[in-house]
Structure formats: C-alpha cells, structure tokens
Amino acid sequence: MLKEAITYSIARDQHVRLVQLTDPHLFADDEGHLLGVNTANSLAAVISTVKALSYPADLLLATGDISQDFSASSYRNFVEAIQPLQLPCHYLPGNHDDPRIMHLHMQGERIYGQQRILIGNWQLLLLDSTVRGKPGGHLADAEWQLIRDAIAAEPDRHVLIVMHHNPIKVGCAWLDQHWLDNGDELLAELAQYPQIKGVLWGHVHQQLDKHYPSQDGMIKLMATPSTCIQFKPQSSYFALDMVQPGYRLLELRADGSIITNVYRVPGERFSPDVQSSGY
Numbered sequence: 001m002l003k004e005a006i007t008y009s010i011a012r013d014q015h016v017r018l019v020q021l022t023d024p025h026l027f028a029d030d031e032g033h034l035l036g037v038n039t040a041n042s043l044a045a046v047i048s049t050v051k052a053l054s055y056p057a058d059l060l061l062a063t064g065d066i067s068q069d070f071s072a073s074s075y076r077n078f079v080e081a082i083q084p085l086q087l088p089c090h091y092l093p094g095n096h097d098d099p100r101i102m103h104l105h106m107q108g109e110r111i112y113g114q115q116r117i118l119i120g121n122w123q124l125l126l127l128d129s130t131v132r133g134k135p136g137g138h139l140a141d142a143e144w145q146l147i148r149d150a151i152a153a154e155p156d157r158h159v160l161i162v163m164h165h166n167p168i169k170v171g172c173a174w175l176d177q178h179w180l181d182n183g184d185e186l187l188a189e190l191a192q193y194p195q196i197k198g199v200l201w202g203h204v205h206q207q208l209d210k211h212y213p214s215q216d217g218m219i220k221l222m223a224t225p226s227t228c229i230q231f232k233p234q235s236s237y238f239a240l241d242m243v244q245p246g247y248r249l250l251e252l253r254a255d256g257s258i259i260t261n262v263y264r265v266p267g268e269r270f271s272p273d274v275q276s277s278g279y
C-alpha cells in the first residue's frame with residue numbers, strides 16, 4: 001500500500017525551491033576529519049554559504065552519508081548544524097548510514113524521513129537505494145513499486161526522484177563499481193513516464209548535469225558535490241579533487257522544467273590530503 005505523503009501548502013502554479021546537501025560524513029566528535037577535512041567545519045561553511053544567498057527555499061533535502069562513524073551523535077550534530085537554515089528537512093540513507101540509528105536520532109521539529117512529498121505541482125520521491133553492508137546501491141522491488149504507485153496516485157504532478165546512489169556511471173572506474181547496479185533498468189523504466197522530470201543523487205562527491213531521453217522530452221540527471229571531500233572526475237583510480245565543498249539549489253517550475261545550479265564555498269579553505277588512497 002502506498003504510504004501517506006507529506007503535503008506542503010504551496011499553490012499548483014507556484015515554483016518549488018529546494019536546497020540539497022549531501023554526504024556530510026559527520027562524526028560524533030566535532031574534530032573528526034575525513035582525509036584531512038574537518039567535516040563539521042566544511043558542513044558549517046556550506047551552510048553559511050547557503051544562508052548568505054538568501055535563497056527563498058521551501059525545503060532541504062539531505063541525500064545520505066550523513067554519518068561517517070554510525071554514531072547517534074553524528075546524526076544529532078547534523079540536525080543541530082542545519083538549524084540556521086530554518087527549513088524543513090527530508091532525509092534518506094546513504095551507504096555510510098545506519099538506517100536504524102539515523103531514524104532514531106534524526107529527530108527534531110520539521111525533520112522527516114518521509115518518502116513522498118507533495119508540493120506545488122510536484123511529487124518528490126525519496127528512495128532508499130542502499131544495500132546493507134555494501135558501498136554500492138540497488139533499487140529493491142518495494143522502491144520500484146513506490147514509483148509506480150505514486151505516479152498512479154498523482155498522475156497530474158511532475159516527479160523528481162531523489163536517492164543516494166548514481167543510476168549512471170560517472171567515469172571514475174573505482175567509484176563506478178559502487179553505482180546503482182540496476183540504474184540502466186531504472187532509467188529505462190522512468191523514461192516511460194511523462195511525469196518524471198529529474199533524478200537527483202549524491203554519493204559521487206562531484207557535480208554532474210546530464211540528460212536522459214524520455215518519451216516526453218528529457219529527464220534531468222543531477223549529481224551534487226559533497227559538503228566535505230570531493231572526488232576527482234574522470235579518474236580511473238581513487239583521487240581527490242581540490243575544488244571546495246558544495247551544494248545544489250533547484251527551482252522546480254510549475255511547467256515541469258528544472259532550473260538548477262551547484263555552488264561551492266568561496267576561497268580555498270578546505271584542502272584534503274591528496275596523497276590518500278581511500279577510506
């Protein structure tokens with residue numbers, strides 16, 4: 001049975017504005033570092049950058065790898081860190097999250113794990129692409145069913161699919177072994193629905209903007225930089241990039257088009273250990 005959606009009271013002719021934060025990899029300890037970057041500090045810097053833009057967002061999407069150490073405190077730290085944005089937050093799990101600990105400790109006013117959001121002329125579907133104990137992703141039958149049922153229930157709304165893993169390979173062989181292993185099948189099915197307008201994910205710690213042809217035009221494919229370390233695009237072996245932590249803003253237009261941009265923390269404050277060979 002289709003789970004109830006959370007509904008926002010935004011008129012159908014209004015645009016919907018989203019902030020996406022992904023892969024913060026937080027620790028219980030505020031001094032926790034991932035390959036030379038203090039992940040609490042880099043998340044705080046990203047949040048200051050978002051705030052400085054005064055973007056009139058309706059909600060925040062947190063697309064997984066919230067934690068690096070599976071600790072309860074890392075999730076509480078995330079809830080605390082996003083407070084300055086004063087936005088409702090919808091989260092989904094990444095391969096570095098423990099879903100049980102995450103649900104227990106991602107608590108607070110307007111913090112939701114809900115899978116389905118109705119807002120303006122849109123339906124947002126937050127999927128769980130994780131496989132327990134594995135870095136790579138797989139979309140399970142229940143998630144496919146959610147997509148079909150949600151579209152059948154709200155056929156007049158445009159749909160944005162949101163998940164942690166990449167349904168296409170990004171061109172980094174070491175990382176692409178951990179992609180969504182049924183991504184090809186997923187995109188082929190999504191292309192059959194005129195409602196589907198975009199697919200948004202994290203996981204790859206780099207920006208990517210592409211299109212996938214569908215019956216009704218194009219599906220926008222969007223990957224977003226992590227709020228901490230960045231992976232070097234098009235590198236066959238593990239390599240970090242010196243570009244700064246970032247985030248994505250999206251404007252979902254009432255007509256089904258998506259205007260989006262990635263932004264990064266200004267300056268050169270965060271420099272990861274480029275000698276590292278993984279984590």
Ligand SMILES: Nc1ncnc2c1ncn2[C@@H]1O[C@@H]2COP(=O)(O)O[C@H]2[C@H]1O
Nearest residue numbers: 065095096135174178203238277278279
């Ligand atoms: N050198 C490496 N080779 C393959 N996988 C790695 C390496 N280093 C890290 N990983 C895994 O690949 C994942 C990609 O992004 P994640 O943040 O999910 O976390 C990473 C690790 O789980």
Ligand SMILES: [Fe+2]
Nearest residue numbers: 023065094203
């Ligand atoms: Fe990650």
